[in-house]
Amino acid sequence: MTTARERLKAIAWQALMVLLVLLLLYPVIWLLTASVKPADEILSSLSPVPSRLVPENYRTALDGVAGISVWRFFGNSVLVSVGAVVGNLISCSLAAYAFGRLRFRLRGPLFAFTLLTIMLPYHVVLIPQYTIFKQLDLVGSFWPLILPKLLATDAFFIFLMVQFIRGLPRELDEAAEIDGCGPVLTFRHIILPLLKPALITTTIFTFIWTWNDFFSQLIYLSDPESYTLPLALRLFVDQTSQSAYGPMFAMSVLSILPVLCFFLAFQRYLVQGIATSGLKG
Amino acid sequence: MTVQTVDAPPTPAGQTGETRPGRRHRRDRTGIAYLFLSPWVCGALLLTVGPMLASLYLSFTDYDLFTSPSWVGFDNYRRLFSDDSRFLSSARVTATYVLFSVPLKLAAALVVAMLLNRPRRGQGFYRSAFYAPSLLGTGVALALVWRALFTDGGTVDSITGLVGWDTGGWINEPAYAIWVLVILAVWQFGAPMVIFLAGLKQIPQDLYDAAAVDGAGRWRTFRSVTLPMLSPIILFNLVLETIHAFQAFTPAFVVSGGRGGPSNSTLFYTLYLYERGFVQFRMGYASAMAWLLLLAVGLVTAVFFATSRRWVFYSGEAK
Numbered sequence: 001m002t003t004a005r006e007r008l009k010a011i012a013w014q015a016l017m018v019l020l021v022l023l024l025l026y027p028v029i030w031l032l033t034a035s036v037k038p039a040d041e042i043l044s045s046l047s048p049v050p051s052r053l054v055p056e057n058y059r060t061a062l063d064g065v066a067g068i069s070v071w072r073f074f075g076n077s078v079l080v081s082v083g084a085v086v087g088n089l090i091s092c093s094l095a096a097y098a099f100g101r102l103r104f105r106l107r108g109p110l111f112a113f114t115l116l117t118i119m120l121p122y123h124v125v126l127i128p129q130y131t132i133f134k135q136l137d138l139v140g141s142f143w144p145l146i147l148p149k150l151l152a153t154d155a156f157f158i159f160l161m162v163q164f165i166r167g168l169p170r171e172l173d174e175a176a177e178i179d180g181c182g183p184v185l186t187f188r189h190i191i192l193p194l195l196k197p198a199l200i201t202t203t204i205f206t207f208i209w210t211w212n213d214f215f216s217q218l219i220y221l222s223d224p225e226s227y228t229l230p231l232a233l234r235l236f237v238d239q240t241s242q243s244a245y246g247p248m249f250a251m252s253v254l255s256i257l258p259v260l261c262f263f264l265a266f267q268r269y270l271v272q273g274i275a276t277s278g279l280k281g
Numbered sequence: 282m283t284v285q286t287v288d289a290p291p292t293p294a295g296q297t298g299e300t301r302p303g304r305r306h307r308r309d310r311t312g313i314a315y316l317f318l319s320p321w322v323c324g325a326l327l328l329t330v331g332p333m334l335a336s337l338y339l340s341f342t343d344y345d346l347f348t349s350p351s352w353v354g355f356d357n358y359r360r361l362f363s364d365d366s367r368f369l370s371s372a373r374v375t376a377t378y379v380l381f382s383v384p385l386k387l388a389a390a391l392v393v394a395m396l397l398n399r400p401r402r403g404q405g406f407y408r409s410a411f412y413a414p415s416l417l418g419t420g421v422a423l424a425l426v427w428r429a430l431f432t433d434g435g436t437v438d439s440i441t442g443l444v445g446w447d448t449g450g451w452i453n454e455p456a457y458a459i460w461v462l463v464i465l466a467v468w469q470f471g472a473p474m475v476i477f478l479a480g481l482k483q484i485p486q487d488l489y490d491a492a493a494v495d496g497a498g499r500w501r502t503f504r505s506v507t508l509p510m511l512s513p514i515i516l517f518n519l520v521l522e523t524i525h526a527f528q529a530f531t532p533a534f535v536v537s538g539g540r541g542g543p544s545n546s547t548l549f550y551t552l553y554l555y556e557r558g559f560v561q562f563r564m565g566y567a568s569a570m571a572w573l574l575l576l577a578v579g580l581v582t583a584v585f586f587a588t589s590r591r592w593v594f595y596s597g598e599a600k
Contacts, residue, residue, distance in 0.1 A: 013401055020393070021410045024468065028417060030436070031426045043435050095321040104314035114321075117329055119524050121578055123554055123571040127339060127564050128332035131346065151324025158321070183313045212420035214531040215551075219559055230421040234535070237425065245429070252422035263416055267409040270416070271475050 035250040042245045057246035061254060065236045066224045070254060073232040077211060077255075080145050080228055084210040085203050087149030088157050092202065093195060095152045096161030097187045101173065111162075117155045122215075130219065144220040145213075149206070157202045164198040165191060197269070204266050208259050229255040340569035345562045357569035368570070370545045371553040377459055378549065379526040382466035387518055389470040394477035395507070408478065412471035424465065424535035428452060431461045452536060455546040462532050462547060473518040480514040481507070509594040516593050520585055527578050530555070550574060 034042045035057055037050040045051075064070040098104070099111050133144040152158060168191070176186045214230045221227055224235065233251055240248065263270065315322065340357055342350035361368045397407060417423055430436045433450030441448050451457035484507065492502045508515075533541060533549040541548025541556075550570070558567030 010401060013396075013399075014403065016396070017403065017407045021407060024411060024414060027423060027426050027430065027468070028413070030430070031422065034426075034429070043429060043432065044439065046436060046439055091320040091324070094317045098314045098317035098321075102310040102314040102317070104309065104311040107314075110318075113325070117325075119520070119578065119582060120329070120333075121524070121528050121571070121574050123528070123551065124336055124575045125329055125332035126336075126571065127558060127568050128335035129328060131335075131564075132327070132332070134346070148324065148328050150320060151328055152321035153324045153328050183310060183317070187317070208416055209419075212416075214421055214534070215555075218534075219555075233421045233425070237535075238538075248425065249429075252425055256417055256420060256422045259416055259420070263409075263413060267412070268405075271408060271412055 031249055031252060031256075035246065035253045037246060039244070039246045042249070054246055057250040058254075060244070060247035061250035065232055065239060068224055068227075068232075070229075070232070070251065072225070073227055073229045074254070076142075076226055077228040077230075078258075080142050080217070081207050081210040083142060083146035084149045085206045087146055087151075088154050088202055088206045089199055091150055091152035092154060092157040092161055093192065093199065094187075095158050096165055097183075097191055099158065100162040100165030101186075101191070102183060114155045114158055117153075118159065126219070133220070139220055140222055140226060142221075142226070145210070145216060154206070157206070160201065161195060161198045164195060168194050200266070200269050201272075204262055204270055208262060211259060336568040336571055339565050340572050342565040343563075344565040344568070346564055347562075350565060353565070357566050358573075360566075361569060361573070367545060367548065367553060371541070371548045371550045374459060374541075374546065374548055375527060375529075375550040378462060378466075378529065379523060382463045383519070383522045383526050385463065385467045386470045386522060387473055387515070389467055390472075390474035390518070391477055391511075391515075393470065394474045394481060395503075397474075398478055398481045408475065412475055415469045415472040418465065418469040419531065421531060421535050424532045427461060427465050427532070428536045453543055455544040458537070458543060458546040461536060462529075465532050465536075466526065466529070473522060476514060476518055477511065480511050484510045512593040513595060516585060516589050520582055523581055523585075524578055527574065527581075 029048055033048045033050060036053050036055065037045070037057075038052060038054050041051060062070050064073065095114075099107065099114070129144070129148075130139070133139050136143075138144055138147075148154075172190050172194075173186055176190050181189065212230070214234075217228050217231055218234075221231060224232075227235065233248075233255055236244075236248060236251060339350055341352060341354060343353050343356075344350035393411060397404060397411075414423075431451040432438070433448075433453060435450060438448050438450055448454065448457070451461050488506045488510070489502065492506050497505065528551055529549060530551040533547045533552050534555075537543075537547045537552075539552075541552050551574075554567050554570045554574070557563045557570065
């Protein structure tokens with residue numbers, strides 16, 4: 001009796017979950033199918049199945065915008081995202097080691113300040129930062145998007161790594177110290193290898209967030225040659241009419257493809273990373 | 282297993298850095314620590330503290346990026362509140378967005394997390410699937426999808442048309458356009474959900490057992506066990522999501538084609554700030570807006586923390 005009820009409950013639960021997944025992923029499925037639909041079917045048809053496949057959407061999308069190939073935009077996005085990843089990995093791990101392990105003057109107030117900057121709206125520093133980069137003649141280049149990461153302004157990742165470092169057994173550091181390792185060697189040979197999971201989480205999140213970022217790229221990049229995918233997509237939308245919906249969504253699919261791949265490959269790290277960073281506050 | 286960081290007791294001046302034998306003691310590493318922190322120090326000074334002060338100064342000036350700023354006192358602030366109806370409506374739109382998107386998103390996150398928090402097959406898969414929109418949804422691509430879904434003759438219009446409600450497309454209706462953006466935000470409930478789920482797993486089973494022994498029903502258990510135990514995480518999610526919502530930009534920009542229409546109904550605060558600063562190059566005016574945003578975010582966060590003494594329960598606290 002109870003087992004029968006339990007089974008029924010389990011089935012109801014599964015059904016509910018599947019329904020929820022379908023509902024939530026509907027927009028993504030809609031996007032994927034719209035990218036191969038004929039233009040006149042995209043908006044109106046409720047059926048996700050195209051009446052005929054239109055691979056030309058992708059051919060048009062690959063041609064790009066304003067005479068610039070989509071691969072150029074793709075490359076620009078990769079460059080900016082990889083630069084941001086490298087910057088965050090280096091600068092945040094260095095800062096996190098100092099905050100997590102070393103005792104130094106002003107550590108408490110400085111760490112509190114770091115945590116506060118997580119909540120700081122970007123807009124408060126935006127205009128002076130823009131002025132600085134303009135004076136350095138760097139507006140239009142990728143540096144305004146990468147340099148801040150090299151200077152550890154992404155406090156969220158410092159926090160994530162500090163939490164992780166504090167969870168590592170201190171005996172390891174002490175053993176290294178007895179063996180004559182100073183902080184530099186301890187960081188290099190003890191902490192850094194153990195920090196790997198946090199570094200992977202940082203890599204994935206930095207990559208995806210930079211890849212999706214639109215605001216700062218909109219502000220700093222003005223020449224279509226240096227446009228990233230989100231900017232190119234917007235340019236494409238502005239320049240074409242409704243009839244180009246097919247290619248527009250084909251280009252949209254191309255723009256989310258790396259995020260989708262990252263997600264499928266690393267979903268375990270993503271979910272765990274966000275859970276631990278949120279909890280150990 | 283948790284390893285606590287135990288700071289050494291304060292030592293009298295002059296003795297810092299001395300390692301006393303036979304006693305666990307951490308040396309003062311100020312020199313080397315600042316070497317590790319050097320990129321961070323540069324960033325904090327040149328890209329955070331300096332620019333913050335600079336934008337505060339600029340907010341009292343007229344500045345167009347090309348000529349040097351000229352002092353105008355409180356003019357920018359006065360003008361914002363007295364004769365800029367677009368500013369007032371952008372503040373109203375953002376307040377509405379925050380007020381609805383954050384609670385709805387967190388409620389969805391909590392409900393789904395509780396549904397998901399049972400040892401059933403497929404739990405990991407569902408968790409990942411629900412999380413996916415949080416990663417995809419912040420970009421331009423999904424905002425374009427939303428625009429198409431809610432346009433005249435789009436999917437949503439077709440569905441409501443089946444029951445005889447011809448919406449004309451929510452994105453074209455000033456009364457509905459903001460809801461398109463709220464729905465897009467709520468769709469991304471996966472990130473707070475994952476955090477809730479991790480929190481739910483940490484609630485000790487004894488508490489639920491005890492509640493069952495006391496004859497507590499499902500609702501009572503939720504009210505008296507789950508909610509209090511989860512309250513620190515609710516506070517965390519609430520603060521984080523609110524701060525994000527105040528700064529939302531991409532969805533409104535893409536859905537409204539950069540203009541915040543129809544009739545300013547999707548003119549987010551950040552959208553208007555962008556328009557003033559980077560389209561019209563009124564950087565002083567935009568700086569004043571940025572500082573008002575900081576004040577608003579700071580105020581709301583302060584209210585959360587100030588009231589949290591009443592509703593956030595930290596276990597281990599003698600109460």
